[in-house]
Amino acid sequence: MSVTAGMTEPSYLEFKGKYKGIFSWIFSTDHKRIALLYLFSILSLFAIGATLGLLMKFELIAPGKTIMDAKAYNAFFTLHGIIMIFAVVIPGLPAVFGNFMLPILIGAKDVAFPRLNLFSWYLYVAGVLLVVIAQFTGDQAPDTGWTFYAPYSFRTAGNMLPAVFGAFVLGFSSILTGLNFLVTIHRMRAPGMTWLKMPLFPWTLYATAWIQLLATPIVGITLLMIVAERLFNIGFFDPTLGGDPVLYQHLFWTYSHPAVYIMILPAMGAISEIIPTFARKIIFGYKFMVASSLLIAFVGYFVWGHHMFTANMSGQALYVFSLLTFLVAIPSAIKVFNWISTMYKASIDLQTPFFWAMAFILVFMIGGFSGLILGSLAADVHLHDTHFVVAHFHFIVFGGTGFSFFAAMHHWYPKITGKMYDTAWANTGLTVLFIGFITLYLPMFYMGVKGMPRRYFDYDEVFHASNIISSMGSWVLYAGLLITVINLFISLKRGKQAPANPWGGSTLEWTIPSPPPVENFEETPIITKGPYSYN
Amino acid sequence: MEEHRDDLASKTGMWLFLFTEMLLFGGLFIVYSVYRYINADAFHLAAHELSVPIGTINTIILLISSATIAMSITAIQKENKKLSLLLLTITVLLGLTFLVNKYFEWGHHIKEGIYPGSSALSLRGHGDVLFYGLYYFMTGLHALHIIIGLIFIGFIARMIIHDKITSDNHVLLENSGLYWHLVDLIWIFLFPLFYLIT
Amino acid sequence: MEHDKGHIIPYRTLLFVVTGLIMLTLISVAVTKIHLGTLTVFTALLIAAIKSAFVLMIFMHLKFETRFFKIMVLAVIAVIGVVIFITLLDYLYR
Numbered sequence: 082m083s084v085t086a087g088m089t090e091p092s093y094l095e096f097k098g099k100y101k102g103i104f105s106w107i108f109s110t111d112h113k114r115i116a117l118l119y120l121f122s123i124l125s126l127f128a129i130g131a132t133l134g135l136l137m138k139f140e141l142i143a144p145g146k147t148i149m150d151a152k153a154y155n156a157f158f159t160l161h162g163i164i165m166i167f168a169v170v171i172p173g174l175p176a177v178f179g180n181f182m183l184p185i186l187i188g189a190k191d192v193a194f195p196r197l198n199l200f201s202w203y204l205y206v207a208g209v210l211l212v213v214i215a216q217f218t219g220d221q222a223p224d225t226g227w228t229f230y231a232p233y234s235f236r237t238a239g240n241m242l243p244a245v246f247g248a249f250v251l252g253f254s255s256i257l258t259g260l261n262f263l264v265t266i267h268r269m270r271a272p273g274m275t276w277l278k279m280p281l282f283p284w285t286l287y288a289t290a291w292i293q294l295l296a297t298p299i300v301g302i303t304l305l306m307i308v309a310e311r312l313f314n315i316g317f318f319d320p321t322l323g324g325d326p327v328l329y330q331h332l333f334w335t336y337s338h339p340a341v342y343i344m345i346l347p348a349m350g351a352i353s354e355i356i357p358t359f360a361r362k363i364i365f366g367y368k369f370m371v372a373s374s375l376l377i378a379f380v381g382y383f384v385w386g387h388h389m390f391t392a393n394m395s396g397q398a399l400y401v402f403s404l405l406t407f408l409v410a411i412p413s414a415i416k417v418f419n420w421i422s423t424m425y426k427a428s429i430d431l432q433t434p435f436f437w438a439m440a441f442i443l444v445f446m447i448g449g450f451s452g453l454i455l456g457s458l459a460a461d462v463h464l465h466d467t468h469f470v471v472a473h474f475h476f477i478v479f480g481g482t483g484f485s486f487f488a489a490m491h492h493w494y495p496k497i498t499g500k501m502y503d504t505a506w507a508n509t510g511l512t513v514l515f516i517g518f519i520t521l522y523l524p525m526f527y528m529g530v531k532g533m534p535r536r537y538f539d540y541d542e543v544f545h546a547s548n549i550i551s552s553m554g555s556w557v558l559y560a561g562l563l564i565t566v567i568n569l570f571i572s573l574k575r576g577k578q579a580p581a582n583p584w585g586g587s588t589l590e591w592t593i594p595s596p597p598p599v600e601n602f603e604e605t606p607i608i609t610k611g612p613y614s615y616n
Numbered sequence: 617m618e619e620h621r622d623d624l625a626s627k628t629g630m631w632l633f634l635f636t637e638m639l640l641f642g643g644l645f646i647v648y649s650v651y652r653y654i655n656a657d658a659f660h661l662a663a664h665e666l667s668v669p670i671g672t673i674n675t676i677i678l679l680i681s682s683a684t685i686a687m688s689i690t691a692i693q694k695e696n697k698k699l700s701l702l703l704l705t706i707t708v709l710l711g712l713t714f715l716v717n718k719y720f721e722w723g724h725h726i727k728e729g730i731y732p733g734s735s736a737l738s739l740r741g742h743g744d745v746l747f748y749g750l751y752y753f754m755t756g757l758h759a760l761h762i763i764i765g766l767i768f769i770g771f772i773a774r775m776i777i778h779d780k781i782t783s784d785n786h787v788l789l790e791n792s793g794l795y796w797h798l799v800d801l802i803w804i805f806l807f808p809l810f811y812l813i814t
Numbered sequence: 815m816e817h818d819k820g821h822i823i824p825y826r827t828l829l830f831v832v833t834g835l836i837m838l839t840l841i842s843v844a845v846t847k848i849h850l851g852t853l854t855v856f857t858a859l860l861i862a863a864i865k866s867a868f869v870l871m872i873f874m875h876l877k878f879e880t881r882f883f884k885i886m887v888l889a890v891i892a893v894i895g896v897v898i899f900i901t902l903l904d905y906l907y908r
Binding site: 267299328331335382383386393394396397398401402 | 882890893896897900901903904905906907908
Binding site: 693793 | 831832840869887
């Protein structure tokens with residue numbers, strides 16, 4: 082395990098390739114550099130999305146118009162949704178940490194198709210640009226919400242075409258990343274790494290990649306149909322021409338529900354790496370963890386209808402979708418049990434990534450349980466399209482994926498940058514962010530139960546008090562985000578040199594120098610033991 | 617940087633891409649099944665207006681072109697470069713013939729005023745609007761795939777001429793073949809669903 | 815890595831298969847002339863399924879690939895089938 086720095090080949094950060102300056106990044110096919118390209122694009126977009134959210138919460142601090150009118154608010158939540166869903170949380174963990182860590186975790190030099198990997202990032206940037214263009218051209222910014230529901234999406238004066246096409250391009254980028262990962266995992270595992278000796282983060286990426294591959298085309302074609310509808314007036318989803326808008330919802334959610342698992346599975350995978358590392362124990366129930374990842378991906382594909390319980394579906398469809406929704410909670414619960422069991426009687430090293438992982442488990446469980454409430458048919462009729470739903474999916478998407486993203490960030494930061502961050506500030510950031518998160522989203526459950534609808538810039542006076550608490554929470558949350566991110570940036574300069582294995586991890590990434598050399602491994606590792614073998 | 621080559625990885629990647637294509641058209645087949653279920657009679661009648669002979673000829677053209685590209689792989693494996701190129705040329709010509717037929721077919725309908733958003737079509741029932749909407753969208757997307765396939769095969773032919781594809785390095789030719797067969801496969805289903813449901 | 819030439823399919827097999835496919839096409843056109851009622855669509859799709867099985871197995875070499883490819887192709891087709899089935903659960907009983 083001893084690695085002598087300086088004697089080995091240069092790290093991927095120092096490596097001098099064919100190109101200089103910025104071109105050494107945007108023309109690089111090194112999976113580690115591409116991961117950082119994604120990281121910076123995603124963080125910038127996250128900053129924009131979070132700021133939009135902050136402004137929306139400010140608008141909601143009092144009934145009536147505070148800082149923006151209805152039209153602006155509609156445009157804000159649309160852009161917030163498109164950016165956060167399609168450009169931040171869907172690519173978040175796979176494209177950043179998956180790209181960086183997948184080849185290293187399976188003992189490979191790179192992904193299977195490095196140039197395709199770079200091309201995926203180009204597509205990602207192109208998709209984002211299209212969405213941005215939609216905001217600043219045309220008469221009116223898109224105002225349909227990120228779901229582009231028909232028939233409004235082809236009737237609104239909003240500038241939908243570039244936004245819809247942008248989402249299509251982002252989807253294509255996601256497909257190619259998934260394809261790349263699947264081939265990488267199938268073909269490039271180090272000698273001796275059998276399927277059941279593979280760490281759990283690659284396993285979740287594997288399950289995720291299948292969803293990316295098999296679900297994204299459905300939304301791709303659906304968005305193309307919306308484009309065709311706007312251009313040629315075909316009538317697929319236009320009730321005046323015989324089309325059925327509910328069919329649009331079917332197709333949209335056939336992708337967009339599995340998309341939730343694209344967001345959450347790699348998040349679970351990162352947590353499954355962090356907990357054994359800091360508990361110094363082998364993960365409890367490895368095979369169950371693997372099976373539950375695959376089950377979530379599989380069952381998750383067939384539960385889309387629970388977004389449409391109030392859309393006048395047939396009773397038979399309602400029962401099936403509700404049943405499947407409850408079933409998909411089982412593998413998720415298995416994961417939580419196994420994380421907790423891993424920590425049982427462990428001598429835990431209390432470090433920042435571990436705290437993030439704990440915060441993740443807590444908010445993920447709240448999010449998950451509120452999801453079960455929404456999955457029950459009768460309750461959903463009352464709660465559909467209220468702030469309860471907003472709270473639920475922010476607990477899952479921000480609390481689940483977002484927290485896991487930051488957990489992974491603090492876990493692998495020393496490996497990626499070669500620097501240690503300031504632990505005291507990192508913990509402060511987490512504490513502030515966590516308090517803000519709870520203050521912001523918990524009142525929304527209450528507002529939802531009381532009947533406050535989502536997606537309105539105005540509300541009834543009875544919701545005023547809880548909205549004030551919630552809006553104040555958003556300021557604390559934002560402050561927590563700033564502390565966390567600024568700390569990581571400052572540590573790039575001021576941080577101490579990171580050792581190869583600062584956390585005492587046992588997976589492959591900790592056996593190579595920090596930051597890793599260009600080709601990752603000097604010699605291809607030969608795997609004899611399963612992951613997380615601490616004894 | 618071509619230090620090692622993994623043909624199986626390349627082929628696996630192509631198959632996975634084909635899966636996404638299958639799902640892409642799969643989404644359209646969902647739309648088709650739903651609207652056909654709702655408008656069974658109108659679909660039934662509207663299908664009468666499509667020309668079965670042209671559809672049959674186009675089907676046979678695509679099937680033959682699939683066979684020729686498959687034989688072109690056999691030819692390159694047997695190190696018969698000329699035959700392989702000849703078979704690829706035939707494949708491309710057949711693909712173009714398919715497109716020309718399609719062009720006349722579409723042109724015929726458009727001349728009759730049957731196209732999405734036309735007043736003649738909107739005077740007819742909802743079932744007809746949806747049938748022709750799906751017809752234009754699905755065959756149009758399929759034709760787009762044919763065009764992409766032809767360009768793909770064109771590049772492959774160039775690589776064969778320059779000996780970049782040889783008997784022991786022909787995975788790209790195989791991949792172009794896979795793509796072309798998929799286009800054929802989709803047509804195998806489009807043909808009965810639009811022409812033969814009378 | 816794998817630089818072997820792989821399995822070579824004889825020209826004869828390919829010609830044989832394409833002839834069969836053309837025959838099946840003609841049969842499926844001929845069948846529509848006979849009035850089978852609701853069975854018409856069924857037979858047309860059945861013949862299409864047989865044709866695509868030939869294309870997949872022979873033209874696309876699936877017969878000579880590893881089990882992984884075969885299973886995945888079947889799985890993808892099954893996924894499309896199940897999605898259509900569940901969607902129709904809504905429309906059939908509405």
